[in-house]
Amino acid sequence: MAASKCVRLSGQVAKELLDSVDSVLFDCDGVIWRGDQAVPGAPQVIQLLKKHGKKVFFVTNNSSKTRRMYVEKMSTLGFSAAEDEVFGTAYCSAMYLKNVCKLQGKVYLIGSNAMKQELEAIGVQPIGMGPDHVFGKQTDWANVPLDPEVRAVLVGFDEHFSYMKLNRAMQYLSRTDCLFVGTNRDTRLPLEGGTAVPGTGCLLQAVETAAQRQAATVGKPNHFMFDCVASNFGLEPGRCLMVGDRLDTDIMLGSNCGLKTLLTLTGVSTVADAEANRQSDCTERQRMVPDYYVETIADLLPALQG
Ligand SMILES: [Mg+2]
Structure with a gap:
């Protein structure tokens, strides 16, 4: 070329x-x-x-919206688009787990409500959404309760990302047969006016570092x-x-x-x-x-x- x-x-x-x-x-x-x-x-x-x-x-x-949410946003901004024209990483990571990984079992999800919805829409059961609170004094971090049906860890944008979630993902990933998938590696998201916020790549790198494993990523x-x-x-x-x-x-x-x-x-x-x-x-x-x-x-x- x-x-x-x-x-x-x-x-x-x-x-x-x-x-x-x-x-x-x-x-x-x-x-x-x-x-x-x-x-x-x-x-x-x-x-x-x-x-x-x-x-x-x-x-x-961006993994924070479902296909439907994108169509709604686009319609507000004056675009006409259909759901099947939209490919966000919430949808694509669900398709990746289903079609490429042939996943059988649950997903431990570090991610958004949109990702939960896209997984459920294709019959995959995610667990772990929302805050993972630490009650009282947590001492036995290595033995936090795990769901034996989890077969994959999926990492996307998660505003509730925490040490507990990082730890839980690491414990699941210590099983060699647990799949490891990330939505994307963008490290910084620039905003108007020269400011920026951390991207999902920062969360994914934290999990990779803890687990000493590399995730497969679905995004660009x-x-x-x-x-x-x-x-x-x-x-x-x-x-x-x-x-x-x-x-x-x-x-x-x-x-x-x-x-x-x-x-x-x-x-x-x-x-x-x-x-x-x-x-x-x-x-x-x-x-x-x-x-x-x-x-x-x-x-x-x-x-x-x-
Ligand atoms: Mg862009």
Whole structure:
């Protein structure tokens, strides 16, 4: 495959690129919305792509929402989307446990209520949601009660993450036949105004360090996220465009799966970041260079309206 060039997309090239694909996969935060506001013009871009017969999908590492919750958020922001077009890590990790791991048994879940719902929707029983309180003086940490039916530990975003949960996950994972899966490895989530919060990757690394084991992760840049979409809709990788704001997750996923890639500058990564990767000698970093970039996905409008 030819090295990616990170070319600014406009005019005729934009038209040719869109003509060359059947499906467009969008990351969400930093691409079609920022926090709780739609990127101006993004709803029209999605609508026009569909009008031109393109399949559109939404692919996000955020594990705090079910597919239905995403559709509700999108509708509030002016997007029209169907549940089966949305691939978040809450849904995808449930699919991974069911279809790839063929899980038989319960899941010890460090995660959100949304993850619980997606697991239950496919018949997997999660345990461990919500706070895991320490009552009185806990002394025998290594012998906390465990459920003998647990066959997997799944780690996603959990606002109630604690030492007790970390300990419980470690005790389950001391059994070698216990599966270990994480939603994603994002370490920091940037917010408006230059602040940031810890990402799920921090929780996953804590559990990996304690358990002295590596988790399999389902989120971008792991190809499972694309496989999940491709197997549901029969997609041909070379006819797909991945649009994202992060080089290390979105663009890397595209490179890992043989998709065309477009970086948008409304989120985390910059053209300077992409250029630095392009000039690097490291092959891993060279895969974090997009084919094209735009200031905002609204820059696709002229090509779609012409
Ligand atoms: Mg993003």
